Amino acid sequence: MAGTVLIYGGGGGIGSACARVLRAQGERVHLIGQNEAQLARVADEVTAGYTVGDITRDQVFADVAQAVPGPVTGLIYAVGTINLKPVARLCDDDFLKDFRINALGAAKAIQAALPAMKQAEGTAGVVLFSTVAVAQGFAAHASIAMAKGAVEGLTRALAAELAPQIRVNCIAPSLIRTKLAASLTGNAAMAGAIAQLHALQRLGEPEDVAPLAALLVSEQGSWITGQIIGVDGGRSSLRTKG
Helix, strand or coil, X not given: CCCEEEEECCCCHHHXXXXXXXXXXXXXXXXXXXXXXXXXXXXXXXXXXXXXXXXXXXXXXXXXXXXXXXXXEEEEECCCCCCXXXXXXXXXXXXXXXXXXXXXXXXXXXXXXXXHXXXXXXXXXXXXXXXXXXXXXXXXXXHHHHHHHXXXXXXXXXXXXXXXXXXXXXXEECCECCCCCHHHHCCHHHHHHXXXXXXXXXXXXXXXXXXXXXXXXXXXXXXXXXXXXXXXCCCCCCCCCC
């Protein structure tokens, strides 16, 4: 029985790149996001269905479950925030918003999709997203690193709990050129300086991440679970200067 891959954040840079790769591989995808115009544009490109909704509200998960009752063969949660402030300037709302969108939203998306994922033949695959800042520790990243650290913990906990039927993995990229990151990548001098911090001397593109996400939700990744995988141009582990 053919299944569907759910892509939360399907109208964004990484989510839409994942959709294009999966459709090229013949997979059926269903997009979820807040911006209907973006979702419609991507859906038209990859002939996918979509659900419009705010993932901080429970109704969106019920809407997705109704739209895609199953089987669901994969779930990609490509939703996130970039909230860079010194810790002295962070307030409760900063921490709570970052946690709610990055970690709690991921947990609830998986929770809502469990019945449909259990209908999949073979194993269903879940892909979450962290950041290189969790492993490295960067100034002004306290709130987002704390939230994404929770995502990494969630990945390992659910990989253990949901095995062997459902696999859960996490991709931890460095800075990717997306609309969300435009405040950092839009300035050529700043983008160039950040690129030089990477062994491969460039920033990431959504297309650098999407093929791995597609692999991890497919049967080709059926012996991979509980992993935090860096796609970061070498930023997490290599220093080529000094």
